[in-house]
Every structure is written in structure tokens, then in C-alpha cells.
Amino acid sequence: MRAVVFSQYGDESVLELVERPAPVPAAGELLVEVRAAGVNPVDWKHREGAVRSDRPFPLGMGWDIAGVVRATVPGGPAVGEEVYGMLPLPYGAAYQELTAIPASAVAPKPAGLSWAQAAAVPLAGLTAWQALEAAGAGAGQRVLVHAGAGGVGHFAVQFAKHLGAHVTATASGRNVEFLHRLGVDEPVDRTVVDPADLKPFDMVLDTVGGPVQAASWGMLRDGGTLITLPEPVDEAHRVPGVAARRVIVAPDGEALRRIGALVDAGAVHVEVQEVLPLEEAARAHRLSADGRVRGKLVLAL
Template structure:
């Protein structure tokens, strides 16, 4: 099978398409024929070595955290799935034609969207779900989603609206219409207006989904009212006195993922695919991401 791997940390030139033997599932595992993985900007940080202390890995490493595909083989002791099941999950090593996953880590894929498109859901959707959950939103609260034009942001806007929040979203010009379709009540073009000038008064909750330097993090946290909350999926943010700050790292929770699938199938959450590419495009996507040229979720077929 073909797989996108790195043999050492470095720039995007380190990504190679290797020919490997097809893996076999062990006890409690399933073998998935991959319909697609999706691109997540944190994979560029992983490839560069920036995350080597946070997520120790052995090289060579097959890229791709998200998977959507069809189970083709069961390991011993897997009663919950069958060959032919269409599944999604956040598993790792999914940028390949086949991938092995723990059976408990994957759930039934949505039936109302193409299987490949469902690869956009696991990491970004789970991160958004858990950010919203940690924020403890209540109906009528004013929420700022900083980074609404990204893959996580699109889901965060939709989930915040489902919680009854009034959503202020930051997005660049190319993402504005998509963010409005996802339910944002007010969209701020961060490329044209300083955030502090554009937000009308302080908000109840700040959801930060983009990497920030210290000055930016301080400025964003200052937009939360006294007694408000700041929840960040990137930086650890130190909030001002009287404001609660929380850092969220996505947990691979199949219960949360199955709930997201249910929302997609009921039409309550949409999956916005900005591009569809192949493994051969992966190095280019990494370069574009590092240059800030990625919007929304990009599907990658083997």
C-alpha cells in the first residue's frame, strides 16, 4: 500500500510516499480501507519536530490523524463491528491506503454525507465539541470564536449556536461567507480591524482556536468580562483576575464522536469541505499551511 511518511523531522520535503506491506489487525483491532484522511495544521508542527516532547513518536511515522473508511478485516475479539462497516475515527497513521485502529476508537460514519468527507469530522469536531463543553455555554451568552474560519472553528460556531449563544466570529475575507452560513451572528475581518476595536463590549466567553503570541493572548483574554471564561485549544492563556482560563487538548472520545455523527445525520451540523486532494499533494498542503494559506477542512484521498 501507499503511505505518506516522515523518516526524520524537518520541512515539508521530509514527507515521502512509501510503498509498504498492508498491515494486519491485532486482537481488538480492525483493518480499514481508507476512503480519506483530512489535513490538520498541527500535523505540520508534528512533522517539523515542534511536538516531539508533547507527543513522542517513533520514526518513520505515517501521517494522518483522521480516518474515514470501510472495515475490511477484524482482529480477534471484536464483537462491535463487522467487515463492510463504514467508520470514522481519530486514530493516527491514516494517510495511507489502509490503516489499523483499535475497534473501540472508531464509530459508524454519517450516512448523509460522502464517506470521504466524513474524515473532516474527528479531530476538528471533537476539539470543537470539547471546547464548547468546557466553556459551559448557556443560552443568550455572547461568545467570541477566535479563528472561526479554520477547521475547528466551523464546528465551534455551529455548536455554540446550538447552545443558544450569540456568536461573534473572527475570519478572513475568504472565510466570511462560510462562517455566516454556519450561523455566526457577527463576523469580524481580523485582517482589516484590530479585534479589540471590533468587539462591541466584553463577551461572556472567548473560544480561542488559533496560535497566539503572548501579547495577542493577553489582548484576547482581556475581551472576556469579569466572571467570564476563556477556553483555548492552542496556547495556554493566562486570563486576567476574575476570568477563568482553560486549555483543551482534544480527547479521542468515541461517545462524543458518535454524538457529532448524529448531529450531522440530522442536518444539525454541516461538514464544510474547502478542498479535496490526494496523498501526493500532502507536502504542498503542509507548505501552504505554514504560509497561512489554508481555509476550513481539506480532504485527502489515498
């Protein structure tokens, strides 16, 4: 099968498209023919060595897949069924024609989505889902999502709206209209307005880190919750009365089934900025690392 692998940590030039043997599923795993693989910032962070695997080189790449089941397990989906799912961290194996994935990590592919859209959902969608759950987000709460037009952000704003929250989200000016279309109550052009002017919030989702996390503490009401994604909670900025935790996304086929139902009901839109061929994995990494992607990038197989 064709696969994108890398044999040393480094810039995108370490990515190689090679022929390698198909994986052999372990107990509880399916073999899936991958039709599309989602691209996430963790992919290039892994390539750079920030996320390390204890397996030997060459290492596979990517965690998001949509494809067709080719071998199954008792109680698993049928051979031929169309599924989508997230592979367990830290073993990337999505940028390849066949992958082995735990049956518990997949759900039926939402019927209304293309392969590319389906592959765009799992890691970012589950992150948004698990972040809102961790904060106990619900009806009537005021939620701020930083980078609301990004991969995680665009799911988080829509899930929060579905929960009945009042949603504020930041983006640069070119994405403000997009935030409106996603149903954000208060889209904020972060180059013009300081979201601190709109405080206090019950929950802030920090998808950016650094100064954005530092500023987020002061935007929360007493008893509010800060959820960080890119970085651990920075104790140096802790504000008494504010709960804070970092969420690390985990595969969850059952949550993907529920997300799929929202997508099929028309409650959630999946934005794919660009679909690239597998051969252009390096360009996809460059685009992702530039930090300006609207929605998701996806590789087609």
C-alpha cells in the first residue's frame, strides 16, 4: 500500500511517500481502506518530535480517517461499511491506504458528508466535544471560543450553540462573516476588538496558548472554567475562583456517532478549506503550521 511515513524528526522534507506492507490488525481492531485523512496541527508537531512515539522509525502519520471496513471483529461494523474515526495517540497511521483502528474508535460515516468532510471531523470534533463536556457547558452559559474559524473552533462554536449557550468567538476580519454563518452570537474580529471587553464568560476555550491563555484567565467569572488545548495550564497566571484544565483528546466512537447525528440533522456544518492529494502531505503541513486554515485540510487517497 502507499503510505506517507517519516524516518527522522524534522521539517516537512522528512515526509516520504513509500510502498509498505499493509498493517495487520491487533485484537479488537478493524482494517479500514482509507479514502481520506484529516490533517491536524498535532501531525506536524509529531513530525517535528514534539509528540513522540515509542515505536521504531519509519513512523506513520495522522490520526483522522474516513474509509471502508475491509476486515472486522465480532460485534464490529460489517465489512464494506463506511466509517470514520480517530486513531489512538501517539501512533499516527492515517496517511496510508489501509489502517488498523480499534473498533471502539469508529462510527458510521455521516451519510450527508463527502469522504473529505468525514475525515475532517474526528480529532477536531472530539476535541471540541470533550472540551465542552469537561467545562460542563450548557444552556444559558456564556462561552468564548478563541480561533472560532479553526478546526477545533468551528466545531466548538456549533456544539456550544446546540447546547444552548451564548457563543462569542474570535477570528481575524476575513473570518468574521464565516463565524456569523456558523451561528456565533458575537463574532469578534480579534485584530480590532479585545474579547476581554465582552467578559465575563462561564467558559473560555483556549485553542491558541501563550498570551491568549494568559489573557483568558481574566475573562472568566468567579466559578468559570478555562479549558486549554495546545499547552498545559500555566499556573503563573492562575486566578482564584477559576477552574482550569487541559483537555487531551481521546478516540470515542460513541461520541462520533452522536456528532454524526448532529451533522446529518443539519445542526453542524463541516468546513473543509482544501482537499490535497496524498502526494502533497508536505504542503498540507506547511499550510497547517501557518496557522490560518479555515475549518480543515484533508488528504484524499
